Amino acid sequence: MSTATERRVPDDDAVVDTPPGNRPGREALTEMSNPHRARAIKDVVARVVMWASFALAMIPLVWILATVVLKGVHMLASPTWWTGNQRNINSEDFGGGARHAIEGTLQMVGFTALIAVPIGILTAVYLVEYGRGHLARAISFTVDILSGVPSIVAALFIYAVWVTAFGFSRSGFAASLALVLLMIPVIVRSTEEMLKLVPNELREASYALGVPKWATVVKIVLRTAFSGIVTGVLLGIARVMGETAPLLILAPYTKNFQRDLFNGNFPTLPMMINNDRLDIGLAAAAERMWAAALTLILLVLLLNVIGRVIAHFGAVKK
Amino acid sequence: MSTLTGVSAADQTPGPDGRTPLQADRASTGRVGDRLFGGAATVSGVFVIVLVTLIAIFLIVQAVPALMDNSASFFTSRVWAPGGEQPAFGILEFLWTTVTASTIAMLLSVPVGVAVALFLTQYAPSWMRQPAATLVDLLAAVPSIVYGLWGLIAFAPVFKPVQSFIEDKLGWFPLFAPTGISGGTICFIGVVLAIMVLPIVTALSREVFDQTPTAHKEGALALGATQWEMIRTSVLPFGRPGVISASMLALGRALGETIAVTFLVSALADGNPWSWSLFNGGETFASKIANNASEFSNPNKTGAYIAAGLVLFVLTFVVNSIARVVIERRKAFTE
Numbered sequence: 115m116s117t118a119t120e121r122r123v124p125d126d127d128a129v130v131d132t133p134p135g136n137r138p139g140r141e142a143l144t145e146m147s148n149p150h151r152a153r154a155i156k157d158v159v160a161r162v163v164m165w166a167s168f169a170l171a172m173i174p175l176v177w178i179l180a181t182v183v184l185k186g187v188h189m190l191a192s193p194t195w196w197t198g199n200q201r202n203i204n205s206e207d208f209g210g211g212a213r214h215a216i217e218g219t220l221q222m223v224g225f226t227a228l229i230a231v232p233i234g235i236l237t238a239v240y241l242v243e244y245g246r247g248h249l250a251r252a253i254s255f256t257v258d259i260l261s262g263v264p265s266i267v268a269a270l271f272i273y274a275v276w277v278t279a280f281g282f283s284r285s286g287f288a289a290s291l292a293l294v295l296l297m298i299p300v301i302v303r304s305t306e307e308m309l310k311l312v313p314n315e316l317r318e319a320s321y322a323l324g325v326p327k328w329a330t331v332v333k334i335v336l337r338t339a340f341s342g343i344v345t346g347v348l349l350g351i352a353r354v355m356g357e358t359a360p361l362l363i364l365a366p367y368t369k370n371f372q373r374d375l376f377n378g379n380f381p382t383l384p385m386m387i388n389n390d391r392l393d394i395g396l397a398a399a400a401e402r403m404w405a406a407a408l409t410l411i412l413l414v415l416l417l418n419v420i421g422r423v424i425a426h427f428g429a430v431k432k
Numbered sequence: 433m434s435t436l437t438g439v440s441a442a443d444q445t446p447g448p449d450g451r452t453p454l455q456a457d458r459a460s461t462g463r464v465g466d467r468l469f470g471g472a473a474t475v476s477g478v479f480v481i482v483l484v485t486l487i488a489i490f491l492i493v494q495a496v497p498a499l500m501d502n503s504a505s506f507f508t509s510r511v512w513a514p515g516g517e518q519p520a521f522g523i524l525e526f527l528w529t530t531v532t533a534s535t536i537a538m539l540l541s542v543p544v545g546v547a548v549a550l551f552l553t554q555y556a557p558s559w560m561r562q563p564a565a566t567l568v569d570l571l572a573a574v575p576s577i578v579y580g581l582w583g584l585i586a587f588a589p590v591f592k593p594v595q596s597f598i599e600d601k602l603g604w605f606p607l608f609a610p611t612g613i614s615g616g617t618i619c620f621i622g623v624v625l626a627i628m629v630l631p632i633v634t635a636l637s638r639e640v641f642d643q644t645p646t647a648h649k650e651g652a653l654a655l656g657a658t659q660w661e662m663i664r665t666s667v668l669p670f671g672r673p674g675v676i677s678a679s680m681l682a683l684g685r686a687l688g689e690t691i692a693v694t695f696l697v698s699a700l701a702d703g704n705p706w707s708w709s710l711f712n713g714g715e716t717f718a719s720k721i722a723n724n725a726s727e728f729s730n731p732n733k734t735g736a737y738i739a740a741g742l743v744l745f746v747l748t749f750v751v752n753s754i755a756r757v758v759i760e761r762r763k764a765f766t767e
Contacts, residue, residue, distance in 0.1 A: 153658055160660035164555045167547035168564075171634070174627045175571050178582045236476035244473055253477040255756065256484040262681070262752040263487065263745065264688020266718045270741040274490045278734060295487075298480065328469035349573070356575020359690035359718065363725045384577050384691070391581070391695065407578050418573050422566075 179411075186408030189401055195409075200369035200386070200402075205393035212406055214371045218381040219413070222286055222365075223355050225375060226293040231347055233294075234301025235336075241302070242309040243331050261299035268295040269360035276364075284364050286372075286380030292360035297350045304346025308339040341428020348421035352414045358384035383410045491742040498735025506739065510706070512720070514736030515727075521736045523743055525700065529618055529714040530744070533693075534686040536622025536710070537629060542679050544626075545633030552634070553641040554663055565638060572631035576685075580692030583624035588696075591620050595711060609709040616698035619710040624696060625689060629682035636681065640674025641667055673759045680755035684748050690718040699723075717744040 189195055198211025237257070241250055272292040276282050312335050320330040336343070361367075361382055367389050368379035383406050390403035501519050504511050509522020552565050592614055599610040611617075648666035657665060668675075698713035715723070721737050728734045 153661065157658035157660040160663070161555060164547050164551040167544050168551040168556070171544055171548045171630055174587070175567075175631065177586065178574070178578065178627075179571075181582055181586045182578060233476050233479060236473045237480055240473035240477040244470055245477065249474075249477070253480055256481045258752055258756055259484050259749055260480065262684040262748045263484075264684070264690070264718060264748055266688060266690045266721050267487070267491075267741050267745045267748075270721065270738055271487045271490055273728065273734075274494045274738060275486075277728075278494060278731065279490070295483065298483075302480070326463050326466055328463070328465045331469065352573050356577060358575070358577045359722055362691070362694075362722050363728075384575065387577055387581070388691070391584075394585075403581065407581055411574055411578060414573050414575060415570055418570055 182404060182408050182411060185401070185404035186406075189405035190408060195405065199371055199381070201371075203369070205390070205399045206396050208398040208401065210402065212383065212386060212402075212409055214369070214381040215383045215386040215406065216409060216413070218286070218372065219355060219383045219410075221373065221375065222290055222380070222382060223293065223351050225287075226290045226297055226354060227347065227351050229290070230294045230297035230350070231301055234298045234350070235305050235343065237298070237302045238305035238309060239331060239336070241306055243327075243335065257299050257302050260295065261303065263295065265292070265296055265357045265359040266363070268292045269363040271295070272360070273363055283377075284366060285377060286365050286375040286382075289360045289365035289380070289382075290375065292364055293354040293357060296357060296360075297354045300350035300353055301346060304349065305339070305343050308342030308346065309335060311342065312338045341424050344428075345421040345425040348417045348424070352417040352421075355414055355417070356384060356410055358388060361385050362388065383413070487745065491738055491745060494735055495739035495742050496735075498732055499739055501732065502736075511702075512736075514733045515730055519732055519736065521739075523717070523740055525714050526717045526720055526740060527743070529621075529697075530687055530716040530718075530747075532710065533618050533622040533625060533716060534683060536619060537625035537686040538679065538683055540623065540626035541630045541633050541682060542675075545630050545678075545682075546637050546675055548630075548634045549637035549641055550663060550667070552638050553644075554659070554667065565635075568631050568634050568638070572635045574631075576628055576689055576692045577695075579624060579628040580695035583620075583627075583692065584695045587624065588615055588620070591623065595619065599711060606708040607710050609707060609711070611707055611709050611712045613698055613711065613713045616696045616713055617711045618714060621693055621696050621716075622710075624692060625686045628689065628692060629685050632685065633675075633678050633682045636678035637671060637675050640671040640678075644670045676758050677755055680751055683751055687748055687751070688718055688744060689716075690722045694719040694722045717741065 194209060194211045196211065197213055199214035200210045203210040241254060269292045272288055276288045277284060316334050316338060317330055320334045361384055366379040367385035368381050372378060372380055386406045387403050390399040393399035499506060502521060503518050504520035504522050506522055508524055510525045512521045514521045552561055556564060598608050602608040603610050644667045648670060649662055652662040652666045693716050697715050697719045699715055700713050717740050721741055724737060
């Protein structure tokens, strides 16, 4: 608080700025301290509001994490959770595992990344290294639009193409395609940021040595930005991992192990949560639901932490 | 031409003056490697444009037949009966619920999110900044389905008495009129959405506030500004485009949020009376589509849902375009 009062404008400054003719008298100066007090009060109020907002914001956020951890953790302690599936386990039965859903989720996002990452990185390379003028601006704009497309709309689009127009059935692959749409803008934006961080001197030094542009981009620019790009990819994967809307529309859930992305139902963690949510009145289903939610959070956080560690140790040195 | 070492034949061919005519700007001309790589990059970029265009085209093409058969007014009707001989469907209810819930979410999350970001960058003691910022970043990554579960099970019982209190005291005001619906009201969904997007607003705003040039801040303080005045005159103006884009991203999330809303909404019965109350139920675009994914077998019905999805797409498109324009404007001023 004391710093706030110390930082008040000293009265003398105001006097120096005024032309000598209209220099205010002593009484005027005392009157001026009123606005100063108002400023000091405003400063204190702002400080209190900031602290209060922080406290207010932390309550629900910590509450959420605590709820999920407390309700889900004991099921994660059993080894079956990590090895078994839900086959022949009815909603009212306790137990069973989530390995089918964990594997399914990882397989699906892995496949998604396989398609989205090259497109995303190349688009970012175009925007930073090649693109000038209208085309670049149009691409940048559409990336913005794509990043605003709701997941349910991406899912509807894939449904309209894959199921209605082409006549294929719903599958894990179709859901992957919808996730690709959601992942591309994340990859483009994060890669773009990283490429912009690469100092121009490196590119110029490379050109000066006679290295062609494509090799400069691949071997100098992308290599320098590599760790940042990896971080962006991991965050992008984490972002699509918890998306449920496309799965709801495109990839029906199964309680069995299923490794075929192209045929039949596909198990994923969000759909497992959704499936057990329907029987939330049953203690067994509720327990499984929280455990699956905790597992999903742990996977997402794991990816985030790995990404941050890579970013921390591999950051572009200025 | 190009080899594994990255040296192409053109490199070894001396120019007319005996030197390799390489300049940074022209470094990409001609070589096979360059043409392939530059081409691939361009194709990827164009592919993104094509993709977004295709989304619009496919949604329109499949929505139009259903809209032609529609016997009700699409924008002003509250009926939703897309199947059968005489399909009739309108989106008024979804539009109202979606926009109102998102507005509530924005009104709550943007001021608080900006305040928390300011707290983390300007006010928090230094030992607290990094851990708290990391916590917020991680919360921004928590899947929305978790927020939905929490809202459904942990938060709903807490919110219920608050709602009945407001209904009791302010029920005379149309926005707070009691409707007899206690769980899954528009207001409740708005609050849960606010909590969901709060970490996003905070994380992105914090990043831009952190980049405020120290010279701006010190300049303001040196001129005698209090800390709050320094923030108002240097940090906030510098961060404004970032805050706007963060808010728009959050708004996009709130408008399109599916699974959390699907968990929480209470659908209205057919033929219910219209109410301005925030304590009414009602589906959003996303929850309506998600709740009826099983009805997609019938192409006419699917068309109706795709038409609803198209409106949602247009809504987010408009929001993003506005954000883009605002940011470009601000950029023109600051640079």
